[in-house]
Amino acid sequence: MSLTLLIEQILNGLQFGVMLFLMAAGLTLIFGVMGLINLAHGSLFMVGAFACATVAAATGSFWLGLVASLAAAAAAGALVEILVIRRLYERDHLDQVLATFALILIFSEGTRWVFGSFPLYLDIPQLLSGAVHLPGGAQYPIYRLAVIGVGIAVAIGLYLLIGKTRLGMRIRAGESDREMIGALGIDIGTLYTLVFALGAALAGLAGAMVGALQSVQVGMGEPVLILAFVVIVIGGIGSIKGALVGSILVGLTETLGRFLLPHVFGLFMPNSEAATVGAALASMLIYIVMALILAFRPQGLFAANA
Amino acid sequence: MAEPILDIRDLRKSFGALKATDGVSLDLRPGEIHALIGPNGAGKSTLIHQIAGSLKPDSGEIRFEGRDVKPLDVAARARLGMGRTFQVSSLAPEFSALRNVMLAVQARQGSSFRFFKPVMHDRSLTEPAHEALARVGLSDRADVSAAELSHGERRQLEIAIALALGAKAFLLDEPMAGMGPEGSQALTTFLDGLRAEAPILLIEHDMDAVFALADRISVLVYGRIIATGTVDDIRNHPAVREAYLGDGA
Amino acid sequence: MTRETTISIVIVAGLLAAAFIAQAMGETFYITLATRMAILGLAATGLNIALGLGGLVSFGHAAFFGIGGYAAGILATHAFNSEPLLLGLPGTNQMIVIWIAGAIAAGLVAVLIGLISLRTSGVYFIMITLAFAQMIYYFAISWPAYGGEDGLSIYVRNTFPGTNTLAPMSFFLICFGLLVIGLVFFALIRDSRFGAALQAGRQNDTRLAAVGIGPFRVRLVAFVISAMMTALAGALFADLNRFVSPSMFSWHMSGELIVLIIIGGVGRLAGPLAGAIVYVLFEFALGGITEHWQFFLGLILLAVVLFARGGVMGLLAGRARHG
Numbered sequence: 001m002s003l004t005l006l007i008e009q010i011l012n013g014l015q016f017g018v019m020l021f022l023m024a025a026g027l028t029l030i031f032g033v034m035g036l037i038n039l040a041h042g043s044l045f046m047v048g049a050f051a052c053a054t055v056a057a058a059t060g061s062f063w064l065g066l067v068a069s070l071a072a073a074a075a076a077g078a079l080v081e082i083l084v085i086r087r088l089y090e091r092d093h094l095d096q097v098l099a100t101f102a103l104i105l106i107f108s109e110g111t112r113w114v115f116g117s118f119p120l121y122l123d124i125p126q127l128l129s130g131a132v133h134l135p136g137g138a139q140y141p142i143y144r145l146a147v148i149g150v151g152i153a154v155a156i157g158l159y160l161l162i163g164k165t166r167l168g169m170r171i172r173a174g175e176s177d178r179e180m181i182g183a184l185g186i187d188i189g190t191l192y193t194l195v196f197a198l199g200a201a202l203a204g205l206a207g208a209m210v211g212a213l214q215s216v217q218v219g220m221g222e223p224v225l226i227l228a229f230v231v232i233v234i235g236g237i238g239s240i241k242g243a244l245v246g247s248i249l250v251g252l253t254e255t256l257g258r259f260l261l262p263h264v265f266g267l268f269m270p271n272s273e274a275a276t277v278g279a280a281l282a283s284m285l286i287y288i289v290m291a292l293i294l295a296f297r298p299q300g301l302f303a304a305n306a
Numbered sequence: 307m308a309e310p311i312l313d314i315r316d317l318r319k320s321f322g323a324l325k326a327t328d329g330v331s332l333d334l335r336p337g338e339i340h341a342l343i344g345p346n347g348a349g350k351s352t353l354i355h356q357i358a359g360s361l362k363p364d365s366g367e368i369r370f371e372g373r374d375v376k377p378l379d380v381a382a383r384a385r386l387g388m389g390r391t392f393q394v395s396s397l398a399p400e401f402s403a404l405r406n407v408m409l410a411v412q413a414r415q416g417s418s419f420r421f422f423k424p425v426m427h428d429r430s431l432t433e434p435a436h437e438a439l440a441r442v443g444l445s446d447r448a449d450v451s452a453a454e455l456s457h458g459e460r461r462q463l464e465i466a467i468a469l470a471l472g473a474k475a476f477l478l479d480e481p482m483a484g485m486g487p488e489g490s491q492a493l494t495t496f497l498d499g500l501r502a503e504a505p506i507l508l509i510e511h512d513m514d515a516v517f518a519l520a521d522r523i524s525v526l527v528y529g530r531i532i533a534t535g536t537v538d539d540i541r542n543h544p545a546v547r548e549a550y551l552g553d554g555a
Numbered sequence: 556m557t558r559e560t561t562i563s564i565v566i567v568a569g570l571l572a573a574a575f576i577a578q579a580m581g582e583t584f585y586i587t588l589a590t591r592m593a594i595l596g597l598a599a600t601g602l603n604i605a606l607g608l609g610g611l612v613s614f615g616h617a618a619f620f621g622i623g624g625y626a627a628g629i630l631a632t633h634a635f636n637s638e639p640l641l642l643g644l645p646g647t648n649q650m651i652v653i654w655i656a657g658a659i660a661a662g663l664v665a666v667l668i669g670l671i672s673l674r675t676s677g678v679y680f681i682m683i684t685l686a687f688a689q690m691i692y693y694f695a696i697s698w699p700a701y702g703g704e705d706g707l708s709i710y711v712r713n714t715f716p717g718t719n720t721l722a723p724m725s726f727f728l729i730c731f732g733l734l735v736i737g738l739v740f741f742a743l744i745r746d747s748r749f750g751a752a753l754q755a756g757r758q759n760d761t762r763l764a765a766v767g768i769g770p771f772r773v774r775l776v777a778f779v780i781s782a783m784m785t786a787l788a789g790a791l792f793a794d795l796n797r798f799v800s801p802s803m804f805s806w807h808m809s810g811e812l813i814v815l816i817i818i819g820g821v822g823r824l825a826g827p828l829a830g831a832i833v834y835v836l837f838e839f840a841l842g843g844i845t846e847h848w849q850f851f852l853g854l855i856l857l858a859v860v861l862f863a864r865g866g867v868m869g870l871l872a873g874r875a876r877h878g
Contacts, residue, residue: 037678037682084861087861093612093677094821095864097612097813098813099856099860099861101810101813101856102854102856102860104853105850105853106850106857108849109848109850110850112847226806233679233683233686237679276699283690283693283696284690287686291687294675299675380764381763382767384764385767390765396765397762398754398755398762398763399758399759400754408751409752409763409766410766412748412751413752413767414767418749418752420747422747423747425751471766
């Protein structure tokens with residue numbers, strides 16, 4: 001194990017973390033403002049990836065694909081909000097879970113129907129296809145660095161949006177007092193649709209960017225969704241700051257755990273066995289971290305509405 | 307003088323800069339009704355929450371029958387014999403009035419981990435529950451779900467539950483709230499008799515009831531008790547007149 | 556007898572009758588469908604204790620279903636290979652031993668998950684139970700000793716004294732018998748003191764604590780009982796398919812169990828079974844028409860949640876009564 005390899009893994013962890021943040025930010029925003037748990041958020045991630053892959057294949061431009069992913073995911077989000085989700089705000093969490101679970105079935109099977117079961121492939125754009133030299137001699141793909149950059153830009157953008165704009169003020173008002181916001185003369189319906197579409201667009205963006213790193217296929221959003229849940233449980237549901245810290249924590253833990261644990265076990269057992277035990281334990285590591293954090297802080301690190 | 311059942315010493319609780327409970331000392335002696343009055347926002351509910359265990363005080367002592375109850379949670383304090391009613395009725399809405407009371411009876415018997423005997427055929431549960439309902443005058447509403455009871459009936463049901471618990475002290479948080487004059491009158495008569503069974507810490511806005519019932523009155527203003535005394539002491543206390551009763555008394 | 560009890564008995568008897576009719580017609584495939592209904596009904600009845608009575612929306616019950624399944628798979632494999640399991644203990648192909656082992660294993664895991672997750676409520680509880688089940692799922696995939704991602708075959712169905720479990724009808728009757736025991740157990744718990752405390756906690760846990768009953772312990776015990784019953788069903792499911800795989804742990808399985816309860820009626824005695832019957836029939840009928848049947852399942856489920864609350868039992872027996 002060399003230092004350059006470790007740096008590379010840390011960057012991978014960061015890249016995974018910011019991708020999780022794009023998912024977790026939308027989830028936590030939707031929960032914070034509307035009190036809704038949305039299992040179908042992973043489907044919007046998938047919609048973004050498919051939109052990007054399809055448009056990129058048709059036009060030859062990744063960038064048009066990226067625009068399409070934002071538009072498609074935001075439109076799908078707004079449509080779903082208007083048709084289904086807004087009937088669920090007053091319902092209990094069980095109904096929300098069930099209805100959004102049903103949406104997953106519809107999205108996944110519908111996508112399979114249209115695109116078939118074979119994965120699509122999305123190429124990294126020409127502009128970002130090279131690699132940069134890391135100190136120590138290793139190379140790191142520019143594209144992954146760009147993903148990290150986009151994640152940081154979104155985090156700053158969200159911070160400004162919520163902290164400094166009129167829309168942000170309304171979102172904050174919605175979080176603290178749902179009655180109040182109606183009294184202020186703000187159209188709640190439109191605000192909710194907007195917030196939902198914003199969350200959806202972020203998920204779609206994440207899907208499109210990840211689509212260029214792995215294959216684009218049905219069900220790709222689900223593992224990410226569950227990790228995003230872990231992120232917001234750790235960070236505190238409703239807190240954007242918690243989502244950011246949780247994402248980076250989960251991204252690094254997951255990536256470094258897979259990388260380091262086999263080495264750690266290799267210190268006191270045969271290598272083949274260490275690889276097995278290390279991999280099995282690494283797959284459980286973030287959940288163990290989550291359990292430990294919850295044991296001390298049941299409401300997460302930055303509880304927004306404890 | 308008899309040992310107090312409930313003894314509170316120098317209790318303090320702050321929320322940020324707000325001192326909700328600011329050095330409160332208070333006791334409740336056998337056989338008495340001790341009324342706690344004060345303007346809205348004086349910290350009465352915060353105080354009750356700390357006594358019952360749903361809020362943790364910053365400092366101070368709470369003793370129940372001589373025992374320090376600060377480390378105990380709500381359920382453990384209830385098992386010791388604190389019978390609390392809520393300012394806003396807190397019941398199991400889908401259960402009938404009878405089943406709400408039966409829950410208290412089974413809790414009193416300390417037997418919630420029995421898995422096979424049907425409760426509705428268990429006379430050791432139904433009989434005491436019917437008895438408690440009869441005492442508050444709810445017998446003919448036993449089978450109505452709590453959600454369908456009228457506001458006043460829910461208040462009565464809360465008291466029936468506290469009775470069925472075999473409480474050693476009652477903490478009643480505005481039991482008269484929202485009751486009509488007739489209901490208040492009946493409840494006043496009922497509470498008057500109840501004090502012989504167990505002492506009552508009574509939080510109430512209805513001054514007629516307080517003056518008719520209380521053996522002692524404490525006045526809470528901005529988290530502090532500014533006076534404790536008999537009805538006459540309090541009526542004539544200058545600070546009380548100024549701070550609370552004002553021209554309305 | 557209440558209308559609810561009558562309808563519950565009719566549904567259970569109907570399942571039994573359907574199996575016998577299939578047997579008479581020589582249609583063993585339909586017996587297998589009925590067996591599947593009984594097993595899924597039992598799994599969801601287990602979940603119904605936590606979810607329906609206690610209001611604990613566990614999105615991780617696949618963990619217990621899978622533990623039951625793997626108990627059957629692992630014990631049978633060791634019996635087949637004659638390799639000792641742990642501490643020199645042998646495997647077994649006796650169903651009764653497998654059931655007990657599976658239920659105990661699931662119960663222990665439920666204690667651990669419950670101790671952490673029951674400190675929270677609402678959305679946190681949903682997500683944490685989901686996360687723990689997912690942890691076990693990934694563990695099952697990455698631990699190669701018992702097949703990893705590929706799963707584990709049970710070469711010969713495990714045995715039960717006095718019957719040939721390979722005969723579809725015999726195996727159905729074993730599953731049906733356990734289902735009936737599970738339903739009776741559910742009804743007893745629902746009407747007991749424990750059930751009263753559990754249901755009161757769902758309606759208003761402030762009230763429960765104020766009479767001196769700590770909600771946490773009640774819920775933990777309910778969660779564990781619920782997990783054990785679902786694990787039992789998981790062991791049967793493994794024997795039905797003679798195969799276990801990590802998909803038993805997947806979150807789709809957890810979602811499916813909740814779906815069964817919602818279709819049938821939350822907290823209702825025969826709700827999970829009614830849900831399982833409708834679900835399996837639906838899967839069979841629609842699966843024969845289109846491979847994209849899950850799309851339509853999604854639409855129907857959405858319609859049930861949005862417009863037909865109360866499920867099958869709500870339609871048949873009216874709103875739930877609570878004494």
